[in-house]
Amino acid sequence: MNIVVIVLVSTGLFFLGIGTLGLLRFPDFYSRAHATGKCDTLGMLLTLIGLTIYAWSLGWWLVGVKIMIIALFILLANPTAIHALTRAAFLAGVKPWTKKENPKQ
Amino acid sequence: MHDFWITVSIIIALFALISLYRGIAGPTLYDRIISVGIIGTKTVIILCLIGFFYGRPEMFIDISLVYALLNFVIALAIAKYIQNIHKV
Numbered sequence: 001m002n003i004v005v006i007v008l009v010s011t012g013l014f015f016l017g018i019g020t021l022g023l024l025r026f027p028d029f030y031s032r033a034h035a036t037g038k039c040d041t042l043g044m045l046l047t048l049i050g051l052t053i054y055a056w057s058l059g060w061w062l063v064g065v066k067i068m069i070i071a072l073f074i075l076l077a078n079p080t081a082i083h084a085l086t087r088a089a090f091l092a093g094v095k096p097w098t099k100k101e102n103p104k105q
Numbered sequence: 106m107h108d109f110w111i112t113v114s115i116i117i118a119l120f121a122l123i124s125l126y127r128g129i130a131g132p133t134l135y136d137r138i139i140s141v142g143i144i145g146t147k148t149v150i151i152l153c154l155i156g157f158f159y160g161r162p163e164m165f166i167d168i169s170l171v172y173a174l175l176n177f178v179i180a181l182a183i184a185k186y187i188q189n190i191h192k193v
Contacts, residue, residue, distance in 0.1 A: 016150075085142075092189065
C-alpha cells in the first residue's frame with residue numbers, strides 16, 4: 001500500500017511544479033490565472049487523496065475523513081476564487097495579450 | 106516513509122518561494138493577489154504533511170482546514186473590494 005501512496009503524492013507534486021512553471025512563464029494575467037487555478041487544484045487533490053489512503057491504511061479513519069473534507073472543499077473553492085479574481089480584473093479593464101500587438105513572441 | 110514526507114515538504118516550500126517572484130515583479134495588481142493565494146494553498150498541503158511527519162496528524166489537519174477556509178474568504182473579499190478600480 002505504500003507504493004500507491006508514494007506514486008499518488010509524487011504525481012501531485014509534479015502537477016504543482018507544472019503550475020508554478022506556468023505562473024512564471026506565461027505572458028498575460030488571464031493565462032497565468034488559468035494555469036495556476038487548474039494545475040494547483042489538481043495537484044492538491046492527488047496529494048490529499050494519497051494522504052487519505054495512507055491514514056486509512058494505518059487505522060486512523062477519522063483523520064482520513066477530515067482530509068477528504070479538506071480536499072472536497074478546496075476542489076469547490078479554488079476555482080470559484082480564481083473566477084472572482086478574473087472577473088474583477090476584467091471589470092477593471094485589464095486587456096488580454098494578443099498576437100497582433102506582440103508579433104515577436 | 107518518514108523521510109519521504111520531509112522531502113516532499115521541502116520541495117513544495119521551494120515552489121512556494123518561486124511563486125513569490127510573481128508576487129514581487131507582477132505587472133498588475135491581480136498577479137500579486139493570485140501569487141499570495143497560491144502560497145496559501147501550498148501551505149495547506151505542507152501543514153498536512155508535517156502532521157504525518159511528527160506523528161500526530163489530528164492537530165495539524167484541523168489547523169489546515171481553518172487556513173483553507175480563511176484563504177478562500179480573503180480572496181473573495183479582496184476581489185469584491187477592488188472591482189471598480191479603473192487605473193491598474
